[in-house]
Amino acid sequence: MxxxxxxxxxxxxxxxxxxxxxxxxxxxxxxxxxLSPSSKDLPVSIGERLKLYDKMSRDLDEHGALFLKHGETSQSLLLSDLFDAKNGSLTPVLKAANPPVRANVLHLSTEYSLPIAKAVRDVFSPTLNEVIWFQNSELYHFSMLHASHHVLPVPASEEEIEAEVDAVKSVADQLCPMGILLDRVVLTSTGVLLGCWQVISGTDPVDIRSKLRNALPRAPEKQLYAPAILHTSLARILGHPKTSSEDPDVDSELQHFHELVARLNKRISGTKATISELWYVEEYDVLALALDGKMKIRRFQFGCSKA
Missing domain, CATH: 1.20.5 (Single alpha-helices involved in coiled-coils or other helix-helix interfaces)
Incomplete structure (x- = not known):
């Protein structure tokens, strides 16, 4: 028993x-x-982004502050052609884009952009207020894929544009909300202050760009950004900082820029946000999204719900 x-x-x-x-x-x-359909690709994409961000972090030291010499932007446009410095402030020089640029971007809600924009101003305004252009916080965005850009323009009729809009909406319907985290802020040799983000959930940028590429077969083969990157412009610096030294040298100015970036990173790196909106933007002025130019925006909410 x-x-x-x-x-x-x-x-x-x-x-x-x-x-x-x-x-x-x-x-x-x-x-x-x-998990999202692209989740199996996340580890690879995360590694790719880290490599890109590490390289971007070294750019200022390796190439110097080209923006102090009225150098080129990241899109091969002269900074001196984009802004006028008058009365202690910068005014964008808006030039018509012919044909208009057609950009597909992810939008960062003001819920997240406003605190970031405030931190950027707090840190950079004291010594750079007269030589810095702050990105409009209502237009913080992440470029995904261009149906036409200034390097390789692709003209389109109204009917073709509407067909592109419908195609982009169909892509948005497939996307899941993205949880993202601010990995770091970097200042490039061209004077662009960039927020570099990682994806912690939802559809990965690699997958989004792939879907947009399939939906927009006429888009330029050569795009402006790496497939894995997820970054947004926070500001553009065009001149020398105000420092205590009357005749600062190049090394001291570089050190000052590094200190500002380090201070900003200490304040906002690790910030989390959610992206759930894809925009199709017709930019009638060159860099309209960056310079508050004339544009037409079509907004699409992501259709996939993870609830």
Whole structure:
């Protein structure tokens, strides 16, 4: 009888362990099933972004502050052609884009952009207020894919544009809200202050760009940004900082810029946000999104819900 009881006890314990294992496996399976279709690519994309951001972080030291010499922007446009410095402030020089640039961008809600913009102003205004252009916080965005850009323009009729709009909306319907985290802020040799982000959930930028590429077959083969990158412009610096030294040298100015970037990173790196909106933007002025120029925006909410 005791032998039967021992067998029953062992059998009961084994059954309980097997049942707990089954429940655990099922829970993990459900979690995996609820991930976005691109989740299997996230580790690769994260590594690619880290490499890009590391390289961008070295750019200022490796190439120097080209923006102090009225150098080129990241899109091969002269800074001196984009802004006028008058009365202690910068005014953008708006030039018509012919044909208009057609950009597809992810929008960062003001819920997240306003605190970031305030931090940027707090840190950079004291010594750079007369030589810095702050990105409009209502237009913080992440460029995904251009249907036409200034390097390789692709003219389009009104009918073709509307067809592109419909195609982009169909892509937005497939996208899941993106949870993102601000990895770091960098200042490039061309004077652009960039927020560099990582993806922690939702559809990955690589997948978004791939879907847009398939939806827009006429888009230029050569795009402006790497497939994995997720960055947004925060400001553009065009001149020398005001420092305590009357005749600062290049090294001291570079050190000052590094200190400002480090101060900003200490304040906002690690910021989390959610992206759930894709824009199709016709920029009638060159860099209209960056310079508050004339443009037409079509806004599309992501259609995938992870609830």
């Amino acid at each position: 005791a032998r039967v009881r021992n067998w029953y006890t062992r059998s009961k314990s084994a059954t309980l362990i097997w049942f707990i294992s089954l429940i655990t496996f099922y829970a993990l399976f459900r979690m995996a099933s609820n």
